[in-house]
Amino acid sequence: MRKLILFCGSALLLMVPAVVSAQPNEMDSVMVKNGKIYVVVAVLAVILIGIILYLISMERKLKKLENIEKH
Secondary structure, X not given: OHXXXXXXXXXXXXXXXXXXXXXXXXXXXXXXXXXXXHHHHHHHHHHHHHHHHHHHHHHHHHHHHHHHHHO
């Protein structure tokens, strides 16, 4: 599980320079002007946090099952 989290974190960090250096186009400026970009970022953050929490809960359940199976 930790390997997965580290992999996802490093992948996100590697994508940051590409996102920062991207040239803004017309749609970007319209979304920023209207404040809709914050809604998009918030929705993506909620989805990502939900996926991470789901994976953590599944990992805990699997550990419990593995411990039961060992005994």
